[in-house]
Amino acid sequence: MAAVKVYGLPLSTCTARVLTCLIEKGVDYELIPIDLSVGAHKQPAFFAKQPFGQVPVLEDGDVTLFESRAIGSYVSYKYKDQGTDLFRLGNINETALVGVWAEVESQQYNPPISTIVYELVIKGMYGMTTDQAVVDAQSEKLGNVLDVYEARLTENKYLAGNFYSLADQNHIPYTFFLMKTPLASLINSRPHVKAWWEDISSRPYFQKVRANANV
Numbered sequence: 727m728a729a730v731k732v733y734g735l736p737l738s739t740c741t742a743r744v745l746t747c748l749i750e751k752g753v754d755y756e757l758i759p760i761d762l763s764v765g766a767h768k769q770p771a772f773f774a775k776q777p778f779g780q781v782p783v784l785e786d787g788d789v790t791l792f793e794s795r796a797i798g799s800y801v802s803y804k805y806k807d808q809g810t811d812l813f814r815l816g817n818i819n820e821t822a823l824v825g826v827w828a829e830v831e832s833q834q835y836n837p838p839i840s841t842i843v844y845e846l847v848i849k850g851m852y853g854m855t856t857d858q859a860v861v862d863a864q865s866e867k868l869g870n871v872l873d874v875y876e877a878r879l880t881e882n883k884y885l886a887g888n889f890y891s892l893a894d895q896n897h898i899p900y901t902f903f904l905m906k907t908p909l910a911s912l913i914n915s916r917p918h919v920k921a922w923w924e925d926i927s928s929r930p931y932f933q934k935v936r937a938n939a940n941v
Contacts, residue, residue, distance in 0.1 A: 730755040733775065734782030735762065736938050739843070739899035740794035741782040745938075746895060747798040749931040751809035757938075795832060795896060802892055812892040820887055827885040827893035830871075838868035839900045846907045861909075869912055872919055879918035883925075894926045902927060902936075 730748065732755050734741030741757075748755045760766045760781050768779045775783045776792040783790065784797045786804070791797050802812040814820035841864045845856045878885060885893045901923060904910060914920050926932075 731758055731785040732756070732782050733758045733760050733772070733785075735759060736935065736940075738781050739840075739903065740780075742899040742902075742932075742935050743794040743896060744782050744784060744797045744801075745935045746898060746932045747801050747812070747892070749934055750812065750895065750929070751801055751805045753801060753805050753809070795828065798892055798896065799828075810890065812890075812895065814886070814889060814891060820889070820891075823886040824891045824893050827891075828896060830885070831893060831896045834871050834874075835868070835897065836900065838864040838871065839904055842868065842907070842909060843900055843903045846909065847903050865909055865912065868909075872912055872916055875919050875922075876916040879922050884922065890926065890929075894922070898926060898932050902932075 730753055732741065732744055732748070734744070734757065736742065736745070736757070745755070745757070760772065762781070766772060767776070767781060772783075773779055775785075775790055778792070780792070782794060782797070783792050784800075785791075786800075789800075791800055798812075803815075806813070806815050813824055842861055845861050845864075849856055875885070882888055884890050901913065905913060905923070905927075913923050
C-alpha cells in the first residue's frame with residue numbers, strides 16, 4: 727500500500743497533530759513540505775487540495791482531507807485495527823466520552839491557548855510585538871478551562887476516562903509550545919493537569935514528531 731501523504735510542516739501545530747496520530751496508529755506516511763514563507767499554500771495547486779490555503783492536507787489513495795482533527799478521526803477509524811485504539815470503538819459509552827472531550831479541546835481549550843501561543847511564540851518569530859492585554863484575557867479563559875480539567879483529572883487518568891484517546895492527543899501540539907513560555911505555570915500549578923501533561927507529552931509517538939521537527 728502506498729504511504730499516506732501529508733502536506734505541511736513539522737513545526738505547524740496542526741501538522742504535528744496529524745503526524746502524532748499517524749505514528750500512534752502505526753501508519754506509514756510521507757511528509758511533503760509546504761513552504762509557507764514563499765506562499766506555497768496560496769498557490770492554485772494547493773488550493774485545489776485545501777480551499778482555505780492552510781496546512782495540513784492528507785491524501786490517502788483517492789481520499790483528500792483537510793482540518794487536522796477531522797484527519798485524526800479518519801485515521802483513527804480507518805486504521806482501527808492497528809496501533810492505539812484512540813476512539814475506544816469497542817465500547818459505545820467510552821467512544822461517546824472521547825467525542826465529548828475532543829469537542830471540549832476544539833471549542834473550549836483551543837481558542838485561548840492558540841491565541842496565547844500566537845502572541846507569545848509566533849509573533850516573536852516574526853519580530854512582532856506581543857499584545858499583553860490579549861495574553862492576560864486569554865490566560866484567564868484558559869485558566870478557567872484548566873480548572874475544569876483539574877477536577878476531571880482528579881477522577882480519571884485521562885480526559886475521557888482511564889485510557890489514552892484522541893481527546894488527549896489533540897491537546898499536545900499547542901500545549902507543547904505553551905510550556906515553552908512563562909504561562910507554563912497554568913499547567914504546572916494544577917497537579918493533576920501537570921501529571922496528565924507529563925504523561926501524554928512523553929509518549930514516544932509525539933517524541934518522534936518532536937525529533938523530526940528539531941524542537
